[in-house]
Amino acid sequence: MHATDSRPLAGVTVIDLTRVLAGPFCTLLLSNLGARVIKVERPPDGDDVRTVGPFVGGSSLYFSALNYGKESIALDLRRDGDRIVFEQLLDAGDVLVENFRPGVLERLGYGWTALHSRWPRLVYAAVSGFGQTGPLRERPAFDMVAQAMGGLLSLTGHPGGPPARVGVSIGDIAAALFLTVGITSALFKRHETGRGTMIDVAMFDCQLAILENALTTHLATGVVPGRLGTRHPNIAPFQAFATRDAPLVVCAGHDGQFAALCAALGCEAVVRDERFLTPDSRRRNADALEAELESVLRTRSCAEWLAVLERAGVPCAPVNTVADAVRHPQARARHMVVEIDDPAIGTLSVAGNPIKLADVPEPTGHRPPPALDADRGAIIAWLANRRPST
Amino acid sequence: MHATDSRPLAGVTVIDLTRVLAGPFCTLLLSNLGARVIKVERPPDGDDVRTVGPFVGGSSLYFSALNYGKESIALDLRRDGDRIVFEQLLDAGDVLVENFRPGVLERLGYGWTALHSRWPRLVYAAVSGFGQTGPLRERPAFDMVAQAMGGLLSLTGHPGGPPARVGVSIGDIAAALFLTVGITSALFKRHETGRGTMIDVAMFDCQLAILENALTTHLATGVVPGRLGTRHPNIAPFQAFATRDAPLVVCAGHDGQFAALCAALGCEAVVRDERFLTPDSRRRNADALEAELESVLRTRSCAEWLAVLERAGVPCAPVNTVADAVRHPQARARHMVVEIDDPAIGTLSVAGNPIKLADVPEPTGHRPPPALDADRGAIIAWLANRRPST
Numbered sequence: 197m198h199a200t201d202s203r204p205l206a207g208v209t210v211i212d213l214t215r216v217l218a219g220p221f222c223t224l225l226l227s228n229l230g231a232r233v234i235k236v237e238r239p240p241d242g243d244d245v246r247t248v249g250p251f252v253g254g255s256s257l258y259f260s261a262l263n264y265g266k267e268s269i270a271l272d273l274r275r276d277g278d279r280i281v282f283e284q285l286l287d288a289g290d291v292l293v294e295n296f297r298p299g300v301l302e303r304l305g306y307g308w309t310a311l312h313s314r315w316p317r318l319v320y321a322a323v324s325g326f327g328q329t330g331p332l333r334e335r336p337a338f339d340m341v342a343q344a345m346g347g348l349l350s351l352t353g354h355p356g357g358p359p360a361r362v363g364v365s366i367g368d369i370a371a372a373l374f375l376t377v378g379i380t381s382a383l384f385k386r387h388e389t390g391r392g393t394m395i396d397v398a399m400f401d402c403q404l405a406i407l408e409n410a411l412t413t414h415l416a417t418g419v420v421p422g423r424l425g426t427r428h429p430n431i432a433p434f435q436a437f438a439t440r441d442a443p444l445v446v447c448a449g450h451d452g453q454f455a456a457l458c459a460a461l462g463c464e465a466v467v468r469d470e471r472f473l474t475p476d477s478r479r480r481n482a483d484a485l486e487a488e489l490e491s492v493l494r495t496r497s498c499a500e501w502l503a504v505l506e507r508a509g510v511p512c513a514p515v516n517t518v519a520d521a522v523r524h525p526q527a528r529a530r531h532m533v534v535e536i537d538d539p540a541i542g543t544l545s546v547a548g549n550p551i552k553l554a555d556v557p558e559p560t561g562h563r564p565p566p567a568l569d570a571d572r573g574a575i576i577a578w579l580a581n582r583r584p585s586t
Numbered sequence: 587m588h589a590t591d592s593r594p595l596a597g598v599t600v601i602d603l604t605r606v607l608a609g610p611f612c613t614l615l616l617s618n619l620g621a622r623v624i625k626v627e628r629p630p631d632g633d634d635v636r637t638v639g640p641f642v643g644g645s646s647l648y649f650s651a652l653n654y655g656k657e658s659i660a661l662d663l664r665r666d667g668d669r670i671v672f673e674q675l676l677d678a679g680d681v682l683v684e685n686f687r688p689g690v691l692e693r694l695g696y697g698w699t700a701l702h703s704r705w706p707r708l709v710y711a712a713v714s715g716f717g718q719t720g721p722l723r724e725r726p727a728f729d730m731v732a733q734a735m736g737g738l739l740s741l742t743g744h745p746g747g748p749p750a751r752v753g754v755s756i757g758d759i760a761a762a763l764f765l766t767v768g769i770t771s772a773l774f775k776r777h778e779t780g781r782g783t784m785i786d787v788a789m790f791d792c793q794l795a796i797l798e799n800a801l802t803t804h805l806a807t808g809v810v811p812g813r814l815g816t817r818h819p820n821i822a823p824f825q826a827f828a829t830r831d832a833p834l835v836v837c838a839g840h841d842g843q844f845a846a847l848c849a850a851l852g853c854e855a856v857v858r859d860e861r862f863l864t865p866d867s868r869r870r871n872a873d874a875l876e877a878e879l880e881s882v883l884r885t886r887s888c889a890e891w892l893a894v895l896e897r898a899g900v901p902c903a904p905v906n907t908v909a910d911a912v913r914h915p916q917a918r919a920r921h922m923v924v925e926i927d928d929p930a931i932g933t934l935s936v937a938g939n940p941i942k943l944a945d946v947p948e949p950t951g952h953r954p955p956p957a958l959d960a961d962r963g964a965i966i967a968w969l970a971n972r973r974p975s976t
Contacts, residue, residue, distance in 0.1 A: 204775035204783075221798065229771050244840060248820050249866045252806050258820055261802035308944060325901075327942065330919030336901040338837035340816070340824055344903035347911035349816070349826070349835070351753025352742060359826065359833065359905050361816040362752045363741025369796050371940075373763035378941040380770035381619050385594035387777045393594075394944035401940035403911070404922045406759050408611065408937070410908050412651035415923065415935035416642050420909045426730070426739070426751040430638050430648055434730055436739070436749065443748065445739070447728035450634060476639040511715075511726040513734040515749050518800050519810045521737035521793070529720030532794045533805065545805035547798070550761075550791035551768040552717065554698060554784035 202556050203230025208383065211236060211282075211289040212266065215243045217339065217365055218323045218399060219295035220262040221372035226291070226379065227265040228549035228559070234285060234575060235263065235566065239270040242568040253540035260565040261546055264536055268566035269575050273304045284579045286311070291319045291379055297336060298328045308394045319382045319392040323375045327398030337399055342367030346403020351410060353423040370402040431475065432482040433457070436515065437490050442498040446489075447511040450475060460508035461492045531558045538564040592946050593620025598773065601626060601672075601679040602656065605633045607729065607755055608713045608789060609685035610652040611762035616681070616769065617655040618939035618949070624675060624965060625653065625956065629660040632958040643930035650955040651936055654926055658956035659965050663694045674969045676701070681709045681769055687726060688718045698784045709772045709782040713765045717788030727789055732757030736793020741800060743813040760792040821865065822872040823847070826905065827880050832888040836879075837901040840865060850898035851882045921948045928954040 201207075208231040212223045220235075220243070227233045237243055248258045271278040286292065292311070294301055301307060301322075311320050322328060325337020340361060343349045348367075353360035378395035386392055404411060409430065410421045421429060426445070428434035433454070436443040448457040451474075458467040466472060466488050471481040478485055493501060498514055505512040516524070522533050522545075531548045538544040544564060591597075598621040602613045610633070617623045627633055638648045661668040676682065682701070684691055691697060691712075701710050712718060715727020730751060733739045738757075743750035768785035776782055794801060800811045800819065811819060816835070818824035823844070826833040838847040841864075848857040856862060856878050861871040868875055883891060888904055895902040906914070912923050912935075921938045928934040934954060 204771035217798070225767060229767075247865055248839075249869060250803055250807060250820070251866075257803045257806050258799040261799040312944075326916055327920055329942075330916045332916040335896075336843075336899065337903075338824065338839065338901050340818065340826070340835050340837050341901050341903040344826070344835040344905050345911065345914070347906050347908040348753055349905050350907045353744070353750050353753075354748065357747070358744065359816065360743050360750050361814070361818070361825070362756070363738055363743075363811075363813065364796050364798060364800060365818075366752070366756060366796070369760075369798070370763070373760070373767065374940050377615065377619075377763065377766045377770055378943065380767055380774055381594035381941070382943070384770055384774045384777070387774070393946075396942040396944070397940060398920060398942075400916060401920050401922050401938075401942075404917060405937045405940040406754050406756070407908060407911075408607070408754060408759070409648040409651040410754060411912055411923070411937050412935060413640055413647045414908045415912060416647050416931065417640060420907050421753075422907075423753065424751070426749065428730065428751070428755075430640070434728065435751070436730070436734070445730050445734040447730050449638075449728065453726075475637055476641075479639060506725075509726065511728050511731050513727075513731040515734050515739050516737050517740045517810050517812075518737040518797060518804045521735065521797075522801055522805060524735070526716055526720045526722040526790060527794060530717055530788060530791050532791050533801070541806065545802060547795045547801050548791075550764050550787060550795040551771070552719075552786040552788075552791075553768065553772070554702075554786070556783075 201230055204553065206230035208232070208291065209289045210234065210291045210293060211285045213292070213294040213296070215295065216245050217262065218368040218371045218375070219293055221369055222323065222375045222379070223266065223293055224262055225372070225376050229551065233266040235266045235268045236282065236285070237268055237270050237568055239272050242268070242270060246568065253542065255538070255540040255565070260538065260541060260544055263565040264544065264546055265562045266566060267571035267575060268568055269572045270569035281576065281579070286315050286318060288579065288582060289318065290383065291321060293321045295323045298324055298333045312392065312394070316391050317386060319379060319386065319395070321375055321379050321395040323371050323397045323399070325398065326400050328396045339365040339367035342399035342403050345400050347407060348403050351421060351423060354425040355423055357423065359423065367399050367403060370406055371397055371399040374402050374405065427482060430479060432478045432485055433489060435486070437486070437493045439493050439498045439501055440496055443515050444493060444498045444501050445513040445515065446505065453510055454478065456508045457505070457510045460504050460510060461489065463488065463492050534562065536562045536564050591620055594943065596620035598622070598681065599679045600624065600681045600683060601675045603682070603684040603686070605685065606635050607652065608758040608761045608765070609683055611759055612713065612765045612769070613656065613683055614652055615762070615766050619941065623656040625656045625658045626672065626675070627658055627660050627958055629662050632658070632660060636958065643932065645928070645930040645955070650928065650931060650934055653955040654934065654936055655952045656956060657961035657965060658959055659962045660959035671966065671969070676705050676708060678969065678972060679708065680773065681711060683711045685713045688714050688723045702782065702784070707776065707780065707782050709769060709776065709785070711765055711769050711785040713761050713787045713789070715788065716790050718786045729755040729757035732789035732793050735790050737797060738793050741811060741813060744815040745813050747813065749813065757789050757793060760796055761787055761789040764792050764795070817872060820869060822868045822875055823879060825876070827876070827883045829883050829888045829891055830886055833905050834883060834888045834891050835903040835905065836895065843900055844868065846898045847895070847900045850894050850900060851879065853878065853882050924952065926952045926954050
């Protein structure tokens, strides 16, 4: 399989102790890049999200979206027999990923010092709410806790209104992506050193890392950024506007785009207005600019304006629902919805891999999400067969 | 420098043609992981965000947040002399990153086929709004266009209210993170094959990839997900609640946490209520559950409840502002705010690297963000000195 698999992580084996979202999203991405992911689940129930609905054919869609392409074995790491199997997996594995609370794996005898001395090539990746160090290290966290603690919740929503959660679990997803970067970087480094490392990623830290200039600007100026509805904090016009019917997103940040926008809207006076002459003056006069542009945009429908602005080369968009987005011809052309034949669900549709590589064809025939312990027999047989060669 | 630098990408040289956000965020992360990043900027103005305010000491904070640690050289790729320098950089580089619109670099003579035949080891990473293929490939896009086209905008905000932008540029940032995973994976693979690859990441695709179960559930059930305020679509209670003063986030998804929450609030009747017996029934009766819990939570302040719930081990949080978040003792303990001595700004504070590695000390003494073309002399001298050895 490896010889004909051009994916970059083909040949890499990931031992995956993760549950719920941040960890499984990371190992899903590793799987999509070619790694073999062996999901080690705790009996008798396995990954917590197997019980989170909605369900189709008795299977959790939440679990399915995150765990296709992986294998499953149920192991209780407090039982000697299961520990032997787990240690054989570590003998065979390149990467161990977990998202327990800090200290849990150490209490089971698999802390970093123990792991690194026995399996020096193993890359050990841990993702947690607040990280392995610091006063909050043992504090439990889920997505909304990270969004709230890290400041993102305070920035999302309309001015004067309550904060809004980012509509996907960006607390988990950002951490999963940084963790994946850490893992692939550590595997790269291992070629040179022959040794693995430990990667410690905190959901909280990742929320700070994605604040980009909100953090920098606050610490330089003391101004506390707030909620801006659909506006960008630094660029205008860069937001959703009302039209006669549906909202229309327009991003015309630099002078050329702004001139093209004003010409397309037929409001040449705006482009000569001294309040709107430079990117910085447009940012400072964003209220006035919104009023000027919206008075014109309200005269026609969103679809009419989209046609006008697309012809003029002005970046613009409708506010697509998930239904619109997944059916867009661009999503189809990019293979961003993948169908998997699932014994319980029937046709399971999941998001494709957004990392397109010149020498890797779009994958087909993904394994369906595994039933708990579904691959025990095959995994045990593989471990038995590979033992003599190590 | 490389010999004493334990960071995983030490020794990797990145030739960076990117501007604005998605590309620079990616190369910032590569720099934080040890890569040398040479930012190739177009004269006479360089990266567009150098003109985006707010400014301190004449320097853009937006630019500074994304470009510290990098070197700058100004090259016009339409001029022969500058093309020679650029090609020497490609001789010396491991990775080329760009975020032009598809076709721009090819028209300059540096399309993938040309690059790969002349520099077969070079990893070429391109990030764009819609990708290198598909009907929208030439369409311009910025963050809000991606958030709107990909469905995330439609999911963010309060029910019955208008959509809200995610308060940071998650359209760019998600693409930057997937691109970085692609680059590090391709560098890993290159050890085996000796050859680079091309990575094609689209902001739009990345928005679909982070929809996780919103996409899967929609395609399985036909239900179009909408805006839920601060609620999670699949888990309850997992949201912000009103207290006597400020909002309080509580995430008590599984049975044990839910029982602990109800005990801490003194509402044991709720935990026995048949509408709330299982995670799935709590999800289905989230309105009623919110009303029950909020009637209790409104009786005391957010700070009082935080103390109670933290003692009870229930995941909870205040809605921190950016000011609260960056000054949190946990942020300090994790080195998530880094200070850089900048000639124009004075002390520039930026987000730290959230990928903590066991064998890598927290870096100090980052280079400040470069003035345009600031490193020309040193880069030209370095290229001249290395030429004989290639």
